[in-house]
Structure formats: C-alpha cells, structure tokens
Amino acid sequence: MTTLLTLDDCRRRDAADPLRPLRDLFQLPEGVVYLDGNSLGALPKATPDRVAQVVRAEWGTELIRAWNTAGWADAPRRIGDRIARLVGAGPGELVATDSTSVNLYKVLSAALAIAAEDAPGRRTIVSERSNFPTDLYIAESLARERGGTLRLVDAADLPAAVGADTAVLLLTHVHYRTGAMHDMAAVTAAAHAAGARVVWDLAHSAGAVPVDLHAANADFAIGCGYKFLNGGPGAPAFVWVHPRHVDRFRQPLSGWWGHAQPFAFVPGYQPAAGIGRYLCGTQPQIALAALEAGLDVFAAAEPLGGMAALRAKSLALTDLFIALVDARCDGHPLGLATPRDPARRGSQVSLTWHGDAPEAAHAIVQALIDRGVIGDYRAGDGSAEPHILRFGFTPLYTGFEDVWQAVEQLRDVLATGAWRDARFHRQAAVT
Numbered sequence: 280m281t282t283l284l285t286l287d288d289c290r291r292r293d294a295a296d297p298l299r300p301l302r303d304l305f306q307l308p309e310g311v312v313y314l315d316g317n318s319l320g321a322l323p324k325a326t327p328d329r330v331a332q333v334v335r336a337e338w339g340t341e342l343i344r345a346w347n348t349a350g351w352a353d354a355p356r357r358i359g360d361r362i363a364r365l366v367g368a369g370p371g372e373l374v375a376t377d378s379t380s381v382n383l384y385k386v387l388s389a390a391l392a393i394a395a396e397d398a399p400g401r402r403t404i405v406s407e408r409s410n411f412p413t414d415l416y417i418a419e420s421l422a423r424e425r426g427g428t429l430r431l432v433d434a435a436d437l438p439a440a441v442g443a444d445t446a447v448l449l450l451t452h453v454h455y456r457t458g459a460m461h462d463m464a465a466v467t468a469a470a471h472a473a474g475a476r477v478v479w480d481l482a483h484s485a486g487a488v489p490v491d492l493h494a495a496n497a498d499f500a501i502g503c504g505y506k507f508l509n510g511g512p513g514a515p516a517f518v519w520v521h522p523r524h525v526d527r528f529r530q531p532l533s534g535w536w537g538h539a540q541p542f543a544f545v546p547g548y549q550p551a552a553g554i555g556r557y558l559c560g561t562q563p564q565i566a567l568a569a570l571e572a573g574l575d576v577f578a579a580a581e582p583l584g585g586m587a588a589l590r591a592k593s594l595a596l597t598d599l600f601i602a603l604v605d606a607r608c609d610g611h612p613l614g615l616a617t618p619r620d621p622a623r624r625g626s627q628v629s630l631t632w633h634g635d636a637p638e639a640a641h642a643i644v645q646a647l648i649d650r651g652v653i654g655d656y657r658a659g660d661g662s663a664e665p666h667i668l669r670f671g672f673t674p675l676y677t678g679f680e681d682v683w684q685a686v687e688q689l690r691d692v693l694a695t696g697a698w699r700d701a702r703f704h705r706q707a708a709v710t
C-alpha cells in the first residue's frame with residue numbers, strides 16, 4: 280500500500296510546483312528549514328526596503344505631511360481591505376490595527392453588549408478549554424467585568440455546549456497546538472440556532488487556509504499579522520465585524536481614531552460609522568508598512584491560483600510530512616495530534632511524545648533546531664495534554680525537499696538519541 284517516497288520524488292515535486300517562484304520573494308537563511316511560520320512568518324525580501332522608505336523618505340522628508348501624502352491615515356483600512364480578500368470579508372469591513380488580544384477585547388465586548396440588549400439572560404462566554412491562553416485570559420476578564428461566566432468545554436462537546444445561557448461562542452478556527460480546524464460554517468450555524476453569536480480567532484487561518492467569513496455567516500473575527508501573513512514580529516493584527524452588527528455597539532476602547540471626526544477635536548465621543556470605530560489610537564506606520572509588504576506576497580500568489588492553490592500545496596506538504604513520519608520514524612513513541620482528515624487540518628502538523636522521558640519532546644525540538652530544522656515545542660500537562668512537537672508549513676515558501684530534510688533529521692535525532700545531549704535540555708525564555 281505505502282508508496283516509498285524518496286528525496287528525488289520530493290525534488291521532482293518542487294520542480295513541478297507552480298507556487299515555487301514565491302519562495303524567491305523571501306529572505307530565508309541558507310541551510311535552514313523553517314517550519315515555524317505559524318508562529319513568526321519569514322521575512323519577505325521587499326520588507327527592509329519598504330520599512331527604510333517609510334523611515335527615510337516618508338518620515339524623514341515628508342514629516343507630518345506623510346499622514347496625508349504617504350497614505351498613513353488610511354493605512355489600517357487600506358491594509359484591512361487586502362486582508363479582507365484572504366478571509367472572505369467585504370471591502371471596508373476589516374481594519375488592520377492593535378494586537379489580536381486587544382482586538383479580541385473589543386469584539387467580545389461588542390458581542391456581550393449585543394446579547395445584553397437582545398437576550399439579557401445570556402451572559403456566558405463559551406470557549407474551548409485548550410484555546411490559546413491570551414484568548415481565555417481576555418475572556419476571563421470580560422466575564423468578570425460584565426458579571427458573566429466563562430465556560431470552558433472540550434471540542435467534542437461543541438456545539439452542544441452552547442446553551443440558553445450563552446451570549447457568545449469564542450473559538451480559534453485552527454487550533455494552535457493540534458492544528459485541528461473547526462468547520463466554521465457548521466459551528467456558526469449551530470451556535471446561531473442556539474441563540475449565540477460567534478467570535479472566530481483566525482490567528483492560524485489567515486493566509487494559511489481559505490476562510491469565507493460571509494459564506495459562514497460569522498459575526499466577529501480577529502487575527503494575527505505576524506504568523507502566516509508575514510508582517511514581522513508584533514505586526515498589527517486585524518478585526519472584522521459583520522455589517523449587521525458593526526454600527527450597533529461602541530467598542531469600549533473609544534480612542535480618537537475611532538471617532539467619526541478624529542480631527543474635529545470636538546467634545547464627546549461619536550463613533551465612526553462601520554469598522555472604523557474599531558480603531559483606537561494612532562497607528563504604528565512602520566509596522567503597518569512591514570505588514571503591507573507581507574501582503575504583497577499574497578498579491579503575487581493571486582495569478583498563481585491564490586488561496587486555493589496555497590491550500591492545495593499546504594495539504595500536499597502536511598500529507599507528505601505525515602506519510603514520511605509514519606514510514607521513517609516508526610518504532611518511536613510518537614503520536615499524531617493533527618487530524619489525518621485533510622478537511623479538518625490547518626497548515627501545521629503536531630506530533631505528540633509518549634516516551635517515559637517527558638522532557639524529550641523539548642530536547643528533540645532543540646536538537647532539530649541545532650541542525651537547522653526550526654519547529655517548536657508546546658508543553659503539555661503530561662497527561663490529558665501531551666507534549667507537542669509542532670511543525671508549521673507555509674506554502675508560500677516551504678518546499679517538498681524541506682519536508683524530506685525535516686523528517687530525515689527527526690529520524691536521525693531519534694535513531695541516534697542525539698537529543699539526550701545535555702545542551703538540548705536547557706530551557707529558554709521563548710521556545
């Protein structure tokens with residue numbers, strides 16, 4: 280049954296890959312197989328010059344005039360429109376601004392306020408127990424602030440756990456640990472049928488998997504600029520609100536950039552119409568320029584098939600990784616946390632470690648990084664949540680030969696026990 284895949288097969292697939300030219304738009308260090316673009320996207324070659332231009336020419340020469348002459352004032356909306364195309368939102372419906380955590384605070388506030396008007400009994404936020412910590416921390420504070428409850432459930436209990444008390448269901452579309460992907464349309468429909476609104480966190484989806492917020496009839500969405508969108512460390516995030524909700528509520532961070540007339544300097548807050556009210560303060564132009572350069576790569580992908588082609592390649596890469604780990608790392612205490620079903624898989628593969636040395640998963644990742652294969656490790660609690668070795672596949676720049684090399688190094692690290700070396704057992708602040 281199993282077809283034996285060879286290095287040559289992988290090289291042939293790279294040669295035949297219509298998206299291969301996109302890799303040349305990135306500055307990837309020689310000898311590195313980068314499988315962490317789901318955490319921090321790689322550097323597009325155009326970004327340093329674009330950032331230098333903003334600093335030298337726009338800031339340095341135009342000074343304050345650049346807010347108008349260089350399009351600074353308009354950047355959150357202009358860049359937002361470009362992200363909108365990747366996630367099935369309409370023009371003028373999405374802005375690039377602030378961080379994912381801050382944007383979550385805004386949309387969750389709005390969702391709770393809408394529920395308070397429409398159905399005052401509904402004050403519970405439901406989320407996945409294993410959702411990304413910042414999402415749960417923000418939800419916890421808001422529940423406390425609004426006198427509501429945060430109820431954490433397992434994915435298997437969804438959408439049944441959305442009940443008569445539920446104001447909002449908060450989910451991350453592609454799970455950061457496992458790479459499992461929710462069926463956005465089906466979950467949204469079920470939550471709506473139960474009377475709740477849904478906030479989707481697209482941190483691991485935008486630029487990685489096709490998303491159609493309108494087709495799914497979603498209510499609110501937020502997402503990250505520095506993962507698959509390659510906007511650089513701490514890049515501005517994004518926020519989208521369905522037009523049916525957007526003018527109903529003033530998000531609580533009522534800064535002057537969200538005002539209907541920010542430069543009128545009038546007393547009293549009047550929210551801008553539409554998504555503009557989700558802006559707060561002055562936006563970081565240098566960071567926005569880097570994000571825009573990241574989005575230029577997606578513009579270059581459009582004539583090559585766009586998100587559909589990127590998704591096809593992403594699945595081909597993750598299928599290959601899974602098949603090669605099955606075939607070549609057999610006999611080691613590894614499991615697969617990521618769904619084998621392509622329809623339920625994002626753009627990463629997470630392996631679990633079940634060996635009796637629980638610190639091994641971390642050490643294996645460190646040993647791989649030492650050999651130029653950069654993935655990451657996410658600690659579990661050792662029982663219900665296993666330790667995870669996480670490998671992100673960015674179809675813009677990851678090749679089939681990269682997948683081969685990654686599995687070959689993993690096979691060798693396991694077979695030789697190279698991970699047992701003491702230098703791979705030191706803990707770093709950010710891993």
Ligand SMILES: *Cc1c(COP(=O)(O)O)cnc(C)c1O
Pocket residue numbers: 378379380381411413414451455480482483503516
């Ligand atoms: C990466 C990520 C974030 C990041 O939030 P920041 O505010 O940028 O730190 C939030 N949520 C999820 C699900 C993520 O994966």
